[in-house]
Amino acid sequence: MSPRSPPTEYSPLLENGDGAQQPQSYTHRVLNVIKAEGEPSWAHSYRHFIFGSWFNLFLVFVPLSFISHNLGWDAGLRFLFSFLAIMPLAKLLGDATDQLSVKLGGTLSGLLNASFGNAVEIIVGIAALLDDQIRIVQTSMLGSILSNLLLVLGCSFLAGGLKHHEGNFQVQGAQASASLMTLACITLVIPAAYNSLSTNGHAVSHCDIPNSMGGCPSSGLLAISRGTAILLFFVYGAYLLFQLKTHREFFEDQAEEETAAEMNTFSAGTALLLVTVITAFCAEYLVASIEETAERYHIPEAFIGLILLPIVGNAAEHVTSIWMALKNKYELTIGICVGSSIQIATFVVPLLVMVGWASGHELTLFFANFETVILFVSVFLVTILIMDGRSNYMEGLMLITLYVVIAIAFWVTE
Template structure:
């Protein structure tokens, strides 16, 4: 996620003091469930290389990505705890949605542009509606009413409106001039503008107006100490990225066959399956903060991740596509644009008063469910 509002505990520089004896598992505290899911990593590789069963490979690769996403998030946090605020913010911006980016690049190379576009939309609406909705719902069950800083959330809300504009304008142009000769240039130009406003947002939150994005006093008082050295965290992070790349390669190869066998469309795989799986770790983190009555952090995790997908990942995909001539553009279907517009509209409305309850979380989840069900029938 990009740090438009990052808890101070993430930006307070800390130092690692090694204990006498600790194993990697003791240092890498990702949770027992995620460790169990790591069993799907060798299983997916065995399926892809030996069994050559595309459907089984697809399912196991999807499940293998869940713990890998958690490990990437954890090691990124460990490095951030031992870095200054600027490095921490840039690190989060770089690796916040790395898995989505890696999968998308492999999918572009395989010519699955529809899957890439669907996964972009799925990640955006999933973070806005599902992640934020689950956080508000879970927190609301424990606390009758929860409050958050709507002034800082407003910055992200405005960015989301820019996201809608950036995704909608090329699509409208293509609707008015189908297969127009300038759509590739227009998409590239929009991607450049989106990158610039993304960088401006980083500079705004990390430099000129950093005080606006300080979390609450309770968060400031929380000093989390790293569990591993920066070097070890970096090594684990890089190794995890390499494994994610391998899993993504096998996953993309299996998508077409698996879609036919399971009976779902490639659009649904991108919109729902890939989007949910790659964000499970973020979802659990956001819900955890909400249960601790730190809803500011939970909401911003979702909104910032959605912003990063649109303003950082999409321009990178445009650059990769331009260099290797993959044919990727910012032309989305009307239904995909409508889904993003609805997501941005409802989250802006619900966050306007700076307070929420469990029902509002349920409302966000219900909108996501309606959109997901509809995409099940979209070819």
């Protein structure tokens, strides 16, 4: 075809498999606009999205979640069905985000991952926040950080260490990530310290005792939390620039393989939007059943928020991180585990604080002293283990052991 050929709408022809020309329908012309040339077809895109993983078999629990909620089934069944439904939805969110990232380039890809990389945690957190379950919001956020840092990273180091004598990753990137995670941890220690000071000094504005259980925090605690949230947004933005632009060599796997596009851009975008909406409903059903489930089956709410809910959002990341460690791609493992924890601490938690501010739900960065200590010692252990740029199965075992000890502690916590 010559460069001066008429526009498509005046030459509506399609070439079929044997080279013959056939008229191009209006539908075909529209599809050509929203699917760039060379991208996978719509049929291939959605076939890959729905049938690309055995994990999607769990999607059967999505309609069960809707049915059980609307028919008022037992709270335990509603919780279980919604819990199992969100796991494949979390993976689909990650798949759609990855497919969009293939076409967007480094910077936009980073922004997209910042928005949707922990979409399940954001959706569950907002649902719990709007339902005034502040305790669930805080424990689920803390649990997501601990799950990534201890359980997922520990299992990855253990699996990789059993296959390879020692794993290696870039020290500079690990140090930068560990330092930022330490900063995020310190920002949670300061509100706890302020709360202790203001409580002892009776410097409380409109509450008897500010607390993290959904009570009425002091104006000073709210100011510290909201100001810190804004600053953490800027820090996370700088971290994205540092990681994706100015010092990207610190975080790159030298043997990293490019991801092949399995979906066209428009189908990936529509799939991302649809799965986000479905996930929001399932998250709302899950949160609505937590209180009754905890009371009926004598499960501490702190254990549900800290241990069970993070499994939902981290299931797909868990498998991917272990797989990367087995392939000796530890830069990707560190990026998944530590990077996701940084994203939650410096993006998701501040975002929820701001959403609470806008919606009249007074969420703060004050965690209970016990939880603050647990986060501090967990970050401290992870920092020590990754600062040398090497890993082995013994380090993985140490991380898993600490996670199990924490789980036991929260099981007996009322």
